Amino acid sequence: MNRIIILISFSFVLVIHLLLLYFYKNSQILKPYTKENSSVQIQLTKISKVEKEQEKQQPQQEQTIVKKEIPKIPQKEPLKKSENVKNIEKQKVIEKQETIKEETVTTKTEEKNITQENITKKDSTIDEINENVNKEIEALIDDYGKKLRDEINKNKNYPTISKKLKEQGKVIVRFRVLKNGLFDDISILISSNKERLDNAALNALYDTKKYLPYDNRIKKEFIEYNLPLEFVLN
Known part of the structure; x- marks a missing residue:
């Protein structure tokens, strides 16, 4: 209870003081101004104006100073130029x-x-x-065959009975000539249809048996001929 009473009394006293302070301030405001107070007020206004002007001038000066001190940022044009130069050089290298x-x-x-x-x-x-060589070899074979045919024709005998019977005809004989000139694989390719004339053609080859070896430039193991032998009455 004592605490409550103390608090109430304290609050009451505080309220009274506040009311007194309020009334005092209002009384001071309502009083007429004296000359001294007006002069002081004027001085204060002047000072305030001067201070304001000084404040206005100071930021201007500060701004100008700041403007002078701030360095200009250099433009990055040379970098662009260098990049362009690099691109041009790259293009030149590529070209x-x-x-x-x-x-x-x-x-x-x-x-x-x-x-x-x-x-x-x-x-x-x-x-x-190769063509020239082949032509040369063929010429050698043909030349050898002509000489061989002449030699076989020398050994060809017309059968007397065929002459009396007036048998005529042509026999084509096939045979091979080995490198040493020997004959091999003798046979009749086309018959004359006269047995005596066919046998006479075979005997012409058997009687010749061997001829001169052919030229070494002919690289064949053997030469095969189809030789026609004719039996004609004069």
Whole structure:
């Protein structure tokens, strides 16, 4: 209870003090101003104006100073130029590489064409050489065959009975001539339909038996001939 009473009394006293303070302030405001107070007020206003002007001037000066002190940020144009230069150099390098590739490709194709031309020329020359060799060998074989036919015709005998019977005809004989000139695999390819004339043709070969060896330039193991032998009455 004592505490409550103390609090109530304290609050009451506090309220009274506040009321007194309020009334005192209002009484001071309502009083007329004196000359001294007005002069003081004027001075204060002047001072305040001067202070305000000084404050206005100070920020301007500070702003100008700040403007002078702030350095300009350099533009990054040279970097762009350098980048452009780099891009141009890259393009030049790429173009050079492409031209070099094209030149290498053209040189390779030219080399291929040259090699193919050389190969075709070599092939053509080889073919020509082979043709010439083959022609030469064929000429040797034909020449050997003519001489051989003359030799066999010397040994050909017309049967007397066939002459009396007036039997005539042509027999084609097939045979081989070995390298040493011996005859081998003798047979009748086309008959004359006259047995005596066919046998006479075979006997002409058997009587010849052997002829001169053929030329060494002929690389064959044997030469095969189909020789026609004619039996004609004069």
